[in-house]
Amino acid sequence: MNIDEDTCEWLGCTTPLEMYKHQCALLEDEISDLQRHLAKARANVAGLVHMNDLLIAGKAAAEEQLRSISSQLSLANVHSSEQSKEIMGLKIIASQNSHLRVENQRLLLELTVLRGPQP
Template sequence: MNVDMDTDDWLGCPTPLEMYQHQCALLEDELIQTESMLRKARANVAGLVQMNDLLATEKASAEMALKEALDRISAMSNETSDNQSFRPVDLITQQRDHLFTENQRLLMELKVLRGPLP
């Protein structure tokens, strides 16, 4: 028995045209997903660029403020007008010394006013 019949459509196998159409549909879906991911990535990059610009601006202002503060500190440490220092420790030390000498002077005055002890 010799059977020369086309059996492709017996088993429900798709034709080459149907296979190409299915492949095209898969590729279209993949392209749509890729475009969506690309849009999200572009939005992320734009956000990162804005953040970078903001950080660069803040960094420049912080560096400028630091430079100004360092300049003020160096000017204060080099300044010797009227032999006064502007460093807080020196100011507190001077106040302590002044109060100590004033206290000693007042104690001496008190001793003189009371007179000798019997």
């Protein structure tokens, strides 16, 4: 009786070569799956880079528009300030006109009283 005889085949156990082949097949499946995931991730990154480029361009356009509108608003504020000064001047003139009209009426009344009744 030979005790050194390999008995692993008797019970349906796989040989080392079969285990290596099976391990290689598993690794090949895992590598192909990883390659699919990597390709998908690269496509996602490319999409994100494209979206980022669009956002940067949109941001630049919005900043330019903001500068333009800020400039226009500044000019409108200057114009409004000038008109406000004109309005204040006109109000002062109107007030003076009203005061002079009242004073003129008062002086006319005094003159009429001093002259007396006209025949």
